[in-house]
Amino acid sequence: MPAPGPDVLVGIGDDVAVLRDGPDQVWLATCDVQVEGAHFLRNAITPVDLGRKSLAINLSDIASAGGSPKFALISLGLPDDLPVEFIDGLYRGLRSEAEHFGTEIVGGNISGSKFGLFIDIFLLGKASRENYLLRSGAQVGDQILVTGTIGDAAAGVALLQTPPSVADAAYAEVARSRLNTPTPRVQEGRLIGESHLATAMIDVSDGLAGDLGHICERSNVGVRLEANKLPVAAANRSLAQIVHGDEWHFALHGGEDYELLFTAPKAHAMELSSRINQATGTPVSIIGEVLPQEESRQLVLPAGQVVPLATFGWDHFKEKA
């Protein structure tokens, strides 16, 4: 692989590519796809929600770099049997999500697809050069923070297969909605970038443990996560216990949360957490600490027992670059 050129500040290996844009600004470029059968089932999500989610997962990548989404290109692969109403709904969802997050759809491509539907999106965002954040940069002693709650989307997936009777009905609705209409933390990400208090950031798409593993790899650090500080609904833990025999399974290994996972020096973590919460209403939890790399990745269970944090994620196959 040739070395990146002078205008490429970050190439393959992070959630976004970072491209120089004059002396002070950068472009952030990312793409992510939703493929029928692999990422969604056509009968388990409405076309509008599918449109929204397809853009949301890309907005989340720009947010995770502390940037502002600007321009989207939409590449659609449409099977012959897809009703025109479905396509209309898909576009409505794409447009409403774009408008909500100040993003302009500037082009794209429509192609036939013999077998299944796919929605592939290319998103360009902007950030000032001193604000953007990467997976690398976490320092030993930093605290680990996460927005919102985690594990809900994975519970939503489980509930597609498991009789809903095992779950609290109200929570089942929450889980389904978190799976089908995730909220990208765009404002939160921008504020975290602008604060200059965070050291590394990623969005939780592959599962908290897996994505924290990405920060560890790129920052050359270890981590200690405290299970009882994880922002996980009680109903989520019960369902994970029933389905996987492990109450932390969805929270740690679920994926598709699209929350922001970031690190900040101990002296600033609490301040950053409350600043984001006050500005956006989104809760921010401090869930662990960055360790030297040789201490590896640890999970402290509620009773105090320390176990290795397995970092297998949502989908082994998916390797974001």
Next chain:
Amino acid sequence: MPAPGPDVLVGIGDDVAVLRDGPDQVWLATCDVQVEGAHFLRNAITPVDLGRKSLAINLSDIASAGGSPKFALISLGLPDDLPVEFIDGLYRGLRSEAEHFGTEIVGGNISGSKFGLFIDIFLLGKASRENYLLRSGAQVGDQILVTGTIGDAAAGVALLQTPPSVADAAYAEVARSRLNTPTPRVQEGRLIGESHLATAMIDVSDGLAGDLGHICERSNVGVRLEANKLPVAAANRSLAQIVHGDEWHFALHGGEDYELLFTAPKAHAMELSSRINQATGTPVSIIGEVLPQEESRQLVLPAGQVVPLATFGWDHFKEKA
């Protein structure tokens, strides 16, 4: 659809989106995909050629705007049964095409795909603001020019089904190679843009007649094309006659030529043609003239008969934006 914002000079509706980049430069953004079963058959193209072609069709879009390709993101949908050697070959093809045309692969995404392979590419290019060309801009009286030869890729498709015995063996090889390893006219496009002599440009991906139709629609003009000036191989016309009963079929309605189709004032057309040919070695033919819109789209057959130029293209379904 909301009106484009101030930084969007061209949004949906051309081959590329044109985004303001400071006072003098623009970014050109495009995406195009190759889907198994719809655009290629896995047993009819080598993985290296498929990688090259997937990037080439996007390079051609940037070339058609008179720009220089800069950065690519590669989104792959990989079926489970795809051998790792195939993926290696695909990457080799992508990298070699990128290097050859000065383009950097800065990121991307790999996803599972239950049914078929797809290679979706997002390409960013640059141009100076005074150089870039669009489908709009053709003026009544302009001449119509095209690079290279046309119809060969369509003959290559036909030869996948038709016994090669009906075709000249040497030409069959040309046709196959034009189908599987098209040459994007990047240098030619940039020179045409820099010349400030052309008025509109598009690449021939859907078929000459269809793509000329796009220029007509966007420029609000008609055209007269002269069949005997089309740069079409005699062997191509023979094969088209056998397969379609119309010797001009591949040339006019074939598609996948990835040649540049452009317009220029009569006073400059010949000069532009020879300038491009001398600088690049690529032949440039003058094939017709731009008419007022009310004169519609005409084809002059070799015997002098004037017939309507049917503008159905390669793929009705495919609508580039």
